[in-house]
Amino acid sequence: MVSQASIPVVINGAAGKMGREVVKAVAQAEDMNLIGAIDRNPALVGKDIGEVAGCGELEIPVLPDLEATLAMAAQEKQLPVMVDFTHPDSVYENVRSAIAYGVRPVIGTTGLSPEQIQELADFADKASTGCLIIPNFSIGMVLLQQAAARASQYFDHVEIIELHHNQKADAPSGTAIQTAQLLEEFGKPYNPPRVNETEKMSGARGTCTENGIRIHSIRLPGLIAHQEVIFGAPGEIYTLRHDTSDRACYMPGVLLAIRKVLQLKTLMYGLDKIL
Structure with missing residues (x-):
């Protein structure tokens, strides 16, 4: 009732x-x-x-x-x-x-x-x-973003990879954009260049936010929604990943x-x- x-x-x-x-x-x-x-x-x-x-x-x-x-x-x-x-x-x-x-x-x-x-x-x-x-709407994604925000205080190099089904109309995903925005709230630049990069094919390095965070979008059947935030420093890689298997x-x-x-x-x- x-x-x-x-x-x-x-x-x-x-x-x-x-x-x-x-x-x-x-x-x-x-x-x-x-x-x-x-x-x-x-x-x-x-x-x-x-x-x-x-x-x-x-x-x-x-x-x-x-x-x-x-x-x-x-x-x-x-x-x-x-x-x-x-x-x-x-x-x-x-x-x-x-x-x-x-x-x-x-x-x-x-x-x-x-x-x-x-x-x-x-x-x-x-x-x-x-x-x-x-x-x-995933609780797990909120926890990933909080962990990423904490890690960003100690790492200067970070890239985001988001993976979704091939019926998703927009790219990058709203989640990836929001994650980048959370990292940029600290006001620091990311990924200071070490060489003069040249893209032999346009888009090879993904898109880039104002503060230098690279975002890469993958669209394939068989995926639902997935995201990796990868931090790098001399001698180590710190990876945060969230996967969904059911909506x-x-x-x-x-x-x-x-x-x-x-x-x-x-x-x-x-x-x-x-x-």
Whole structure:
């Protein structure tokens, strides 16, 4: 039985790989009530999202219209939340629409530019509406980033390798960018040059941040999401690596974000901010 105090949740991108996991997690959470499932796959529109996700009938049809679903969610007695796992091309407008309707966004879609994130933060501030943008919902990744930040105080040379499935639309990953940003908070330059490098093929050395951190992106079938942060110094290499084997590992972080975003009045970036 759904409690009257349950959090109403709309899932955008509900039929995708991450969306289906979120459907199952929200359906099983005692303090949440799935009220809407949005997906633009025409083959799935009208089907029960529970059956699509493999968790049994939920009596929630897959709908293609986000705006109409947000308008419906805004009528709920309890503050509603939208979880978004869609595409970099649409996520900015999705967040603006949710905030405009008073629906709290929890965003797992990566690919937003720093300028877009700042614009959304300003919009959330004006609306006094909580918003969470989280490049990676894994607790293990947060621990890796914390260890990397500590190590960066002792190493001047570091490179990041991120590996994802070949259906990921953006590169580098939001997680790799966030990791580099955390290392750059110390204000130090990395990878001081030892020789004048020449790339015989453009991109061979990956991309480079303002502070000199190299990021390399790999896209292959068979991967889910993986990241290495490799530090080097004379005579030693220190490697931090995080691997995922099942998208279910992200669900504790997603559920935590749904609960926490209701307590916010502004935009926050990163799972570490709410742990």
